[in-house]
Amino acid sequence: MGTRISWKRPDGKEASGYFVAAGAPNAPSVVVIQEWWGLQDQITGIADRFAAAGYNALAPDLYGGVVVPYHDREAAGKQMGSLNFLDAVDQSVRGAAQFLQGFGSKVAITGFCMGGAVSILAACRVSEFACAVPFYGIPPEAVAKPADVKIPLQCHFANTDDWCTPAAVNGFEAGLKAAGKSFELYRYDAEHGFVNEQRTSAHARQETELAWSRTLAFLKKHLA
Structure with a gap:
């Protein structure tokens, strides 16, 4: 079990979130970015x-302590809509990466839903990350194009997704290929949010475990 901590952002302000140590010296690290529900205990x-x-x-708390119940999509949308994504990435998330670099090893980022989009933004903007593993989230091209990605990606998407749609995924994949980026991209016969076991209507256990095994293999390759 972990604990709540705070760390310095590059601008000198403080960010906070949930931290859990690996228990081994010089272990590699991962920043975990929340869904649009906030820093739920599932994250x-x-x-x-x-x-x-x-x-x-x-896991940075990008909503400053606000956690939205799973049934309240309207409130989740308002919270996500009020988030300054570039400030979150350039300050809170980058500060988290810098904090983890203090353990002496490489750092990756992963995220889910909104956090998947944040992970790709960070892959374009935060030099401290060695690789990124976004789940069913893509940022708008106005703020991050596939050609802007600077680190290896492993992407996980759902085939039944009305937010991060298959068409959007196809376009993102085509952009990565055209730009010659290093990436893996996987599609699952599942719904948006399929990793979240607390949302039983969307959770797909077999697909989640497959994605988890792929994630660990990717991190082992790029954080060694």
């Missing part, structure tokens, strides 16, 4: 799972 559970797999894990 802290993913951080715990990364720690059990040998990674320091840090």
Whole structure:
């Protein structure tokens, strides 16, 4: 189990979130970015799972303590709509990466839904990351084009997704290929949010475990 911590952003302000240590010296690290629901305990559970797999894990609280119930999509949309994504990436997320670099090893980023889009933004803007693993999220091209990605990606998308649609995924993949980027991209016969076991209507256990095994293999390759 982890604990709530704070760290310095590049601008000198403080950010906070959930941190759990791997328990081994010089372990690699992962920043875990929340869904649009906020820093739910499902996300802290993913951080715990990364720690059990040998990674320091840090989940920034991008909503400053606000957690939206799963049934309230309107409130989640308002919270996501009020988030300054570039400030979150350039300051809170970059500060998290810098904090984790203090453990002496490489750092990756992963995220889900809104967090997937944040992960791709970070792959374009935050030099401290060695690789990124976004789940079912793509930022608008106005702020991050596939050609802007600077680190290897492993992307996970759902075939039944009305937010991060298959058409959007196809366009993103085509952009990465055209720009000659290093990436893996996987599609699953599942719904948006399929990794979240607390949302039983969307969760797909078999697909989640497959995505998890692919994620760990990718991190082992790029964080060694």
